[in-house]
Amino acid sequence: MKDHAKKIILFSLLAGICFFNLEAPALAKEVKIVFTGQSYAMLYPCQCPHEPDGGVARRAAMFKKLRSGTPDVVFVEAGSSLASGQQDQYSQNYEADIRRTEVYLKALSLIGYDALLVSSQEYSFGNEFLSRYKNLPFISSNMDGFYRPYVIKDLGWIKVGILGLTDELVTARGISGWQVPSALLAQRVAELKKSGAGIIILLSGLTPQEDRDLTESVKGIDVVINGSPSYGTVNLVEAGGALYFTTWWQARKLGVLTLEVSDGVVTNKKLEAVRLSRDIGGDEAVGSIVPQCFSSMDCERMPAFVTKCVNPGQQEASCVFIKPGRVSLTVITPRVCRTCRVDDLLKSLESGLGEMFVRRIFEDEPEARSIIKESGIKMLPAYLFPIDFERSEFFPSFKHILDKGAGFYLIKPENSGVSYILDRERTPKTLDVVFGFDAATSPELFGMLKVFSEKHKDVDVRINLLAVPDKDNAGQFLIREADESELEELRHIACIDSLYPKNTLDYLICRFKQNGPGLRETCLAASKINAAKIKSCVVSPQGQKSMTGHTRLTEELRIASGPTFVIDNSEIFSVINVPSLEEFERVVFGQDKKEKIKERGNDEDTKTK
Known part of the structure; x- marks a missing residue:
């Protein structure tokens, strides 16, 4: 009897233990999403003076390392994988670009991506070319073609669904089969959910505003990775309930998003930027298929030597180094310039030109005034090579960044960088900030500006908007993406700054955090701004006047991107990442x-x- 009682007690205890285990919350597991984009068939590390990162061999080596660390990893590229076009710094000609793309796509096959977005850039060489690569996991959820509408990766304990949206520019390339994303996205999300996807990733070739609108209307997307060109830095934000970020140009860095999942719910997230630096080394298999160079720009720089690519793009290609003569350079600068970075550029030039003879002259000296007048230089610093530079061994590598003048070659301002605006009245103690309502601007920027303005009350921080008057339509304005919703936001900001200047930064901090179409009223109320008064201003002559005033600087200086700052109406600089207050x-x-x-x-x- 006692033994029987012991058995009953023991069984009860075991049953209790089993019951407790069943009721306990599941242990959290991690999924890593590794992403790249805007690669433009970039095969080599960039030859940059700062962080010379990137290259497919290093990328392959890092992918292997990440795979060995965990089996629960997903690898995606968010479009713009192929060479050619304005965004491709290394574009040469059709033959060279298509050959470089062929090598790049072969490298992607060896690396082993789970999904590659078909953006309009993928049709650089036509539909027939792209269709040769059916072995690669190309996806588009709104295009008809050989590619799949989505991919599902089963990690055993959770399924990850990957969607892809192709931008409308594909139609300009003569490609048929494109459909409006909003007509299909909800259907695709439902299909993934029905297939058991616990996490859904959207790879997007659209604009950030289009992404925001879609994630507001279509629920169920967890992560949006935008691979469109020129949309700023990779900052983790939320849009319509989804985690949202862009990619690094030329895939110089990998994004690694770690999601902690418990009971099918994302409970934590972390975004890391992994540099593809020289410390990583290169994968041998991928490295063996990549020619040493396609042009001299692909070769490493050796101080005091000219680099030349022999047999470019071929398997036997090689970089050779030639000892040149000494190069002369004249630099025109203001006497005082806080934002000029002359030494940084000279250091970069010397890495390719070797030791130079550099002569500096100030803009108020007679020689400088004469050069400025004859050449029409509008901004400084100005960097000038003598005309005989065209006989130098370096000239072929530099001519694409030079403008020919009267007796000299001027480095183009977009390549040298400019900081000081000539012939413009200086207004001390002023700081103008120019920005648009887009992904390049973050709430952290306005938070930093608020602290700055409170600390330095003697500096007038002035709001300017990234739009210009439409010359063909009186009273209308133009922005880069012709997005009416962004224009509407800018009109509101102009009125807010005109009527409530002390509340503007508070509103901007809130609005860039909560950028959904229905959340403007929330931020107006939180910033103690009368919503009815702003609404009335936007559609009134007063609103038109406010918008004109807030876009005048953008038009005068032809500012094309932001955030951009103008100090004392005379010095200009832009930022990519939000600087610290001290910086x-x-x-x-x-x-x-x-x-x-x-x-x-x-x-x-x-x-x-």
Whole structure:
């Protein structure tokens, strides 16, 4: 009897243990989403003076490392994989670009992606060319073609669905079969859900605003990766309930998004930027199919030598180094310039040209004034090679960034960078910020500006908008993507800044965090702004006047992207990542002023103690 009782007690205990295990929450597991985009068939590390990263051999090596660390990893490329076009820095001609693309796609096959988005860039060489690569996992959820509408990767404990949206520019390439994304996306999401997908990723070739609109109306998407060109940095934000970010140009870095999933719900997330630096080394299999160079730009720089690519694009291609003569360069600068980075550019030039003879002259000296007048230089610094530079061994590698003048070659401003605006009245203690309502601008930027303005009350921080008047339609304005919803946002911001200037930064911080179409009223209320008054302003002559005033600087200086800053109406610079307050002060005030700020802070600390 006692033994029987013991058995009953033991069984009860075991049953209790089993019951407890069944009721306990599942242990969280991790899924890694590794992504690239905007690669433009970039085979080699960039020859940059700062962070010379990238290259498919390094990428392959890093993919192998990530795979070995966990089986629960998904690899995707968000479009713009093929060579050619304005965004492709290494584009040469049709033959060279198509050959480079062939090598790149072969490398992708060896690397082993789970999904590759078909964007309009993928049709650079036509439909017939792309259809040769049916072995690669190309996807498009809104195009008819050989590719699949989506991919499902089964990790055993969870399925990951991957969708892809092709941009409308594909129709301009003469490709048929494109459908409006909004007509199909909800259907595709439902199909993935029915197939058991627990996480859904959307690879997008659309504009950020189009993505926002879609994620607001179509629920169930967890992650959006935008591979469109020129949409700023990779900042993790939320749009319509989905995690949203863009990609690094030329795939110089890998994005690694780690999602922690518990009971089928994402409970935590982390985004890492993995540099493809020289420390990684290269994968031998991928490296063996890549020619050493397609042009001299692909070769590593050796100080004091000219680099030349022999047999470009062929398997026997090689980089050779030639000792050149010394190059002369004249630099025209302002006497005082806080944002000029002359030494940085000279260092970059010397990495390719070797030791140079550099002569610096100030813009108010007679020689400089004469050059500026004859050549029509509008901004400084200006970098000029003598006309006999065209006989140098370096000239073929540099001619694409040079403009020929009277007796000299000027490095194009878009390549050298400019900081100082000539013939413009200086207005001390002013700071203009120019921006659009797009993914390149983040709430953190306005948060930093708010702290800056509160700390430096003597500086007038002025809001300017990235739009210009439409010359053909009086009273209308144009923006880069011709997006009416963005124009509507900018009209509201112009009225807010005109009527409630002290509340503008608070509104912008809120609005760029909550950018859905129905959340504007929420941010107006949170910023203590009368919504009815703003709504009335937007459609009134007062609103038209506000918009004109807030876009005047953009038009005058022909600013094409943001965020861009103009200091004292005379110096201009742009940012990609949001700088820290200290970094921003260093640029705005110059190093000397920054040191004074530090000293003043130290004195105050001493007094307090």
